[in-house]
Amino acid sequence: MKSLADLIEDRFGLKTGAGADMPAEGELANILSHRSHRRFKPDPVADDLLEVLxxxxxxxxxxxxxxxxxxxxVRDPEKRRTIEALMPEMPWIAEAPVFLVFLGDNRRIRRVSELRGKPFGNDHLDSVLNAAVDAGLVLMNFIRAAEAVGLGCCPISVVRNHIETVSELLELPDHVFPLCGFCLGWPAGAGHVSLRLPPRVLVHTDRYDDSGLEAEIDGYDARRSARYRIPDEKQRLVGEYGLAQDYGWSEDKARQVSxxxxxQLAKYLRDQGFKLE
Structure with a gap:
């Protein structure tokens, strides 16, 4: 019988004894088996089920x-088509039966303060952070709920590349901003478990310590490439950086963030009425 330790090994590519005596079932198993889905069946998601989620x-x-x-x-077909056209490299946006946009909403509490005749005394950067974190927690809860009933999910952060257009399209007022888009539907395939950085890179005790990062990244690149090697045609910015012989996760991400x-985000947030000081 598969154990949680087996699922942890699937996730990180490293042997562990943690969870070896725990069967791979229930919520922990679902969380450890998480995978994004970008191919969906045409079957609709029932409104009642969406309300539950x-x-x-x-x-x-x-x-x-x-x-x-x-x-x-986003149910309006024209609005869906507009969003799809902004991100043509992501055809799964058009294929997903349901498309959502998750929002950070600092407007509501400001209105509540006004309704109750109180000043809003926290008009600074933390207003953005609090709303973003709240929206992120709601996003993760939605993913957990959707996967619990067999649905597939794919958050779309690229919405923020087009944040002004999306905000105008959805008629977002001041102090409300899109955190991400979201594709939801019944998966057309099993998907795959993405290998994650090892816990010893992610978890610190008593103080932050990345002194062994270079060796850990080299090891992670090797494990990840052994499972799935990024093909040459998917290397980024080849014209600028050349075609790499050893193109792993770290090279890909270094090129991405280069x-x-x-x-435009700071200007956008100021235009939405936020103070970022």
Missing amino acids: LSAAFSAPAKSDLQQSGIVI KPERT
């Missing part, structure tokens, strides 16, 4: 119970 999503923790998150269900992206 949304209820589960908003059962997530919220900073000080302020509940600064929201979701837009180019500025979303430099």
Whole structure:
């Protein structure tokens, strides 16, 4: 019988005794087996089921119970087509039966303050962070709920590359911003488990310590490439950096972040009424 230790090995590519005596079942097994899906069956997601998932999503923790998150269900065909056209390299947006946009919503609490005749005394950068974290927690709860009933999910962070257009399309008012898009549907395939960085890189005790990072990254690259080697045609920025013989995760991500992206976010947030000081 498969154990949680087996699932941990699948996730990190490293042997462990943790969870060896725990069967691979239940919520922990579902979490450890998480995978994103980008191919969907055409079958619809019932409205009642979507309501259940949304209820589960908003059962997530919220900073000080302020509940600064929201979701837009994009049902209008023309709005869907507009969003799809912004990201043509992601055909799964068009294929997913359901497309959502998760929001950070700092507007609601400001309105509550006004309704109750109180000043809003936290008009600074933390307003953005609190709303973003609340929305992220709701996002993760939604994923857990969707996967529990066999649905597939794919968050779309590239929405923030087009944040002004998406905000205008969805008529987002001041102090509300899109965190990410989200594809939801019944998976057309099994998907695959993405190998993650080893816990010893991610978890620290008493102090932050990345003194062994170079060796850990080299080992991670090797394990990940052994499972799935990035083909030459998917190497990034070949014209600038050349075709690498050893193109692993770290080379791919270093190339990805070498180019500025979303430099408009601070201006966008200020235009949405946020103060970032």
